[in-house]
Amino acid sequence: MTVARKSDIMTVEYPKTYECDCGRLSELTHKNVSTRYNGKEILIKDVPSYECAAQHVKFARITRVKMKALLKEAYNLNTDEIKFK
Numbered sequence: 074m075t076v077a078r079k080s081d082i083m084t085v086e087y088p089k090t091y092e093c094d095c096g097r098l099s100e101l102t103h104k105n106v107s108t109r110y111n112g113k114e115i116l117i118k119d120v121p122s123y124e125c126a127a128q129h130v131k132f133a134r135i136t137r138v139k140m141k142a143l144l145k146e147a148y149n150l151n152t153d154e155i156k157f158k
């Protein structure tokens with residue numbers, strides 16, 4: 074069962090499922106994603122992502138755009154953890 078969580082602001086409708094490049098069906102899930110930005114390790118919490126049965130993980134284009142902005146924001150705030158919004 075998938076629990077849909079709505080973000081309070083800037084709600085984007087994400088499809089519940091998405092066809093993975095491998096042909097399997099990916100399901101919408103929320104993951105904590107750790108990435109490097111300007112040499113700093115930053116954790117973005119609750120990132121909407123799609124994962125298929127073969128564990129291929131994909132992000133929607135809008136998600137990647139927002140992640141970039143959040144990394145920049147976290148970096149400027151000098152924090153290593155930020156919640157996806």
Ligand SMILES: [Zn+2]
Nearest residue numbers: 093095125129
């Ligand atoms: Zn796949």
